[in-house]
Amino acid sequence: MQTIDLLASELLPHRAGMLFLDRALEGDDNCITACAQIKENHLFAQDGRVGSWVLLEYMAQTMAMWTSWNARKKGLPVPVGFLLGTRQLKLHVDSIPVGTELYCKAERIYVSETDGVAQFQCEVYADGKLLGEAALNAFEPKNPETFLTEH
Template identity: 40%
Template sequence: MAENLAAVAVDELVPHRGDMSWLDTVLSADDETVVAQATVRPDSYFVRDGRAPVWVGVEYMAQAIAAWAGNRARLKGQAVKVGLLLGTRRYAVHRQAFVVGDCLRIEARCELMGDNGLGMFASQIFVDDALAAEANLSVFEPPNESAFLNFSGESA
């Protein structure tokens, strides 16, 4: 059964901060699904002339998946981890742009999550209950993020 997360701050579930944190709230999450909400803001980095290109939907989807992973960590008493978007398949759009003020409902369902941190999610974005975009996202949550993100070339 999905847990109502409306009272949990997005910052507790997603590592994104400041202008790169796009979700307003995480409505619910369970072992397989997450539902988040975001309003397209006029000061968003990608907004021009009151519109955001529809391809930014991939980032909204990725942040919803990050919230799913963050909630999973929270329930286990663990810290939120860094996750990586590896790729997107079958990104289909049903509108030309997102407009400032649009309230997006982002839904994602875990299709596969391996013990190695690799996962696949089926994701959708709705605006006023109309399907706006859909895609399959491949993600990776490194088991040891500090070793994985060590760019110095030294062993962790």
């Protein structure tokens, strides 16, 4: 694994309350790790906690971070992608307290160079405990503007 140490905002197009990750930590040709702290002003915080279902977005952003980091290494712009869905989503907790430090990992299972479809195995940990895991499917159209206007 190679040390990355970049702010999430340098790799992801998400802004305002939708940027959940803080930093990319390390990565390689198949995997990336990132960290995030659940902040008090988190978009989905209620009574000092966020529901574990929010982990799906942490996983999706980690997967997108890998794609952006790899594009950046090749001198390409940050790509636009769409989360298609998930298989085998397992949430091992009901909620997570504000202030929790999350460690997120996304590992490439499959990325098609021809049709833009990808699948990643993702995991989120806190204090060494697995909080959630899923296989996520995504789509990266070659021309996002055309795709959005035609579909």
